[in-house]
Each structure stands twice: as structure tokens, then as C-alpha cells.
Amino acid sequence: MRLKFISKIVIVLLVIMAVLNAKNIIKYYFPLKYSDYVVRYSKEYNLDPHFVMAVIKTESNFNPDIRSGKNAIGLMQITPETAKWAAEKMNITDFTENMLNDPEFNIKMGCWYLNDLNTEFNGDMKLVLAAYNGGRGNVQKWLKNSEHSMDGQSLQYIPFKETDKYIKKVEVSYKVYRYLYEGNMTSAFLISLP
Structure with a gap:
């Protein structure tokens, strides 16, 4: 009887260790890169840092040097x-395209833009x-077209497949970031802020 009990405890401990290790493996694919900038500008522009991380993950997979076929940068x-x-x-008078290669500037402008869209x-x-x-x-x-929106407030159909897939990718990444870092992500971010 005692051996069965010990075996069950060992199995439970092994399952817990496997779950914890799986979470660490997932964190490898969903890292907290550039977290100091993400927290700073998420806060400044009233955004959820998990959401900003999900956008960056989807857009560039954290590669600051990437340039898309449509000439999108960073x-x-x-x-x-x-x-x-x-x-x-944003009242930036000395803007040059090269500034988009700087991770901090890119995140700041991206957060400003997300906030601008959020307001609209x-x-x-x-x-x-979208x-x-x-x-x-x-x-x-699309909002004015009854084929895409029944109420003029939300979209039932997105005619750009790339945009539809993009939204779904960001939503999944957002859920993963919230799952992995909820409760400790903000504090982990804040540790690196001056």
C-alpha cells in the first residue's frame, strides 16, 4: 500500500515537472525581448504589453533588421x-527612415500607432x-459594406485573407503571452526599467 502511494506521488511530481518544463520550452518561442521598451511605451500609450509583444512576435519575430516585401521595417x-x-x-521634426531600424524608436512609434488606431x-x-x-x-x-459588417461597428468577414490570418496569429500569440507571463510579466518588465 505504501509503495502504491509513493508511486502516485512520484508520478504527480513527474507530471508537474513536465508541465513546468513545457512552459519553459514555450517561453523560448515566446520570449520577452525588448521588454523595457515594450513596457515603457505600452504604458505611455495605454496598451497591454502582452498585446504589444504579440504584435512584435507576429510582425517580425523580434528581428529588428527585417524588411518586408512591402517595405515595412523593423x-x-x-x-x-x-x-x-x-x-x-508625434511632432518628430527630424524623422528619417533609418530611425525605424532602431528598436526603441520602432516600438515607440508602433505603440503610438496602435494607440491611434485604438482610439479610432x-x-x-x-x-x-485589421x-x-x-x-x-x-x-x-469594410465597416460600411454590408457584406463585411452587419452593424457598421464590427467585421463579420475580412476580405483580405492575409489580414484575417494576421489577426488570428496575433490573437493566439496574445493568449500565449498572457498565459506565460500574466502576473509576472509586468513585474519582470518593470525590473528592467530605470
Whole structure:
């Protein structure tokens, strides 16, 4: 009887160790890179840092040197056209395209832009992501089209497959980041802030 009890305890401990190890493996694929900048600018622009991490993971997989086929640059994949417009709105007078290669600047501008979209789309993260990926003008057109929106407030159908897939990827990454770092992510971030 005592041997059975000890065997059950060992099995439970092995399962717990496997679960903890699995979480560490998942953290390898969903890291907290650039966390000091993410926390700083998420806070400044009233965003969830888990959400910003999910956007960066989806956009660039944390590669600050990446440039897309559509000429989007850096961690948050901002196009030079959008950056020039955002720089004007942010009162950045000395903006140059090279600034998008700097991780801190890229995250700051990306967070500003997400916040701007968040304001325009009343906090609807699906619309914010659709606009971030597919363009705010397209989202406004889709909302006015009864094939895409029944109420003019939300989207039932996104005609750009890439945008639809993008939203789903960010949503999954967001859930993973919240699962892995909820409760300790913000404190882990804040440790690295000055």
C-alpha cells in the first residue's frame, strides 16, 4: 500500500515537472525581448504589453533588421509612408527612415500607432489589428459594406485573407503571452526599467 502511494506521488511530481518544463520550452518561442521598451511605451500609450509583444512576435519575430516585401521595417513592421505621417502627428521634426531600424524608436512609434488606431476603432482590438495590417482606410470601407459588417461597428468577414490570418496569429500569440507571463510579466518588465 505504501509503495502504491509513493508511486502516485512520484508520478504527480513527474507530471508537474513536465508541465513546468513545457512552459519553459514555450517561453523560448515566446520570449520577452525588448521588454523595457515594450513596457515603457505600452504604458505611455495605454496598451497591454502582452498585446504589444504579440504584435512584435507576429510582425517580425523580434528581428529588428527585417524588411518586408512591402517595405515595412523593423520590429513592428512600419512602412516609411506610415512612419512619416506618424512622425508628423508625434511632432518628430527630424524623422528619417533609418530611425525605424532602431528598436526603441520602432516600438515607440508602433505603440503610438496602435494607440491611434485604438482610439479610432473604439478599443476593438480586432479592428485595430485589421487596420494595422490591412490599412485603416480599408477597415473603414469594410465597416460600411454590408457584406463585411452587419452593424457598421464590427467585421463579420475580412476580405483580405492575409489580414484575417494576421489577426488570428496575433490573437493566439496574445493568449500565449498572457498565459506565460500574466502576473509576472509586468513585474519582470518593470525590473528592467530605470
